[in-house]
Amino acid sequence: MTTSAVRLIVIILTLYVACKIAVLWRGPRPTGGSLCVYLLWPGMDTRPFLxxxxxxxxxxxGRGLIGLGLGVAGTVALRWAAPHxxxxxxxxxxxxxxxxxxxxGFADLLSGGLRRAGYPVRRLFRDPLRSRSLAEFxxxxxxxxxxxxxxxxxxxxxRRWLGRVAVPAAFxxxxxxxxxxxxxxxxxxYGGPLAYFGLHAVLTTAESRLRIHRWPVALARLWTWLAILAPLPLLFHTPFREALVTPLFWSGS
Structure with a gap:
């Protein structure tokens, strides 16, 4: 495992644990086995575990199996085709x-499995392709x-400190x-991911002025996905892809 991968795991786990502790500190708190399940669940809302x-x-x-299957098939195909x-x-x-x-894939499998086990969690990713605005997405x-x-x-x-600019600040x-x-x-x-979400803070705020909710569905979805995908190199920048993504599928020079 590379140094970059170790850093990634340590940072994500640290942030995850810190957020879980903060949410549990505020309460309400599940107990017993439900607390253990909550700690493993990526969501933050404790109510489904009470x-x-x-x-x-x-x-x-079913959706999760399809998504996971596509991901596995894509992995196999990409590892085979990578040198070309x-x-x-x-x-x-x-x-x-x-x-x-x-x-x-996995997110829907986990959500469906927990619901079958009696925990009324929500889907973590709810049909994002259907989004008609950045705000909705x-x-x-x-x-x-x-x-x-x-x-x-x-x-x-x-909201207490910044009032109406709280949502852009959250971005x-x-x-x-x-x-x-x-x-x-x-x-x-450094600065690429921050620029990506800063841009989306501006675009999401502009949507109310553009009255995107009145646009034809196809045009609204085109706007949404252009805004998400066009600046994506700012978020998943080249050093990240080269160090942590490409080596998973290709070890060539």
């Missing part, structure tokens, strides 16, 4: 494979574990956290 009751989870399990594609293509395709397998469809964390821990003090805070998880492990390209 009282168990049966819930349907089969649809999410070049490092740049392998790096970006590797990011796509990882997001598919983990964010759209970031607040209701993508990484709801971080959305929960922001609403529970970050937004209340930010910048997300940028700082992504710097810790992306730039710090490879010790390079």
């Amino acid at each position: 009282r168990r009751s049966p819930h349907r989870g089969w649809p999410w399990l 594609l070049g490092r740049y293509a392998v790096g970006w395709l590797g990011v796509a494979v990882f997001l598919t397998a983990v964010h759209l 970031w607040s209701r469809r993508w990484n709801l574990a971080y959305v929960e964390l922001t609403r529970m821990l970050f937004l209340p003090p930010l 910048l805070l997300s940028g700082v956290l992504h710097e810790l998880a992306i730039s710090v492990p490879v010790n390079a390209w």
Whole structure:
């Protein structure tokens, strides 16, 4: 395991544990086995772990199996094709494979499994391709574990201190956290993730002026995905891809 990978794991685990402790400190707190399950669950909301009751989870399990299967198939295909594609293509395709397998596959499997076990958790990634605005993507469809964390821990003090600019400030805070998880492990390209989320703070604020909710669905989705994908090299920058993504699929020179 490389030094960059070790740094990445240590940083993510440290941030994860710190956030869990902060949420549990505020309460309410699950107990016993439910507390153990909560500590392993990526989400931050403790309420699904306070009282168990049966819930349907089969649809999410099915989606999760499809997403994980696509991710595994993509991994096999990419490892086979990597020498013919070049490092740049392998790096970006590797990011796509990882997001598919983990964010759209394993996350749904975990959510569905916990619901079947009696914990009424929500999906962590709710059909992000259906997003019709950046506001919808970031607040209701993508990484709801971080959305929960922001609403529970970050937004209340930010609203007290900064008022109406609390939400843009939360985007910048997300940028700082992504710097810790992306730039710090490879010790390079500082400022890229912060610039990505700073740009999205501006674009998300502009959406209300643009009245994007009145746009045709296809045009609104085109806007959303152009805004997400076009500046993506700022977030998953070259040093990160070269150090931590490409080597997973290709060991060539």
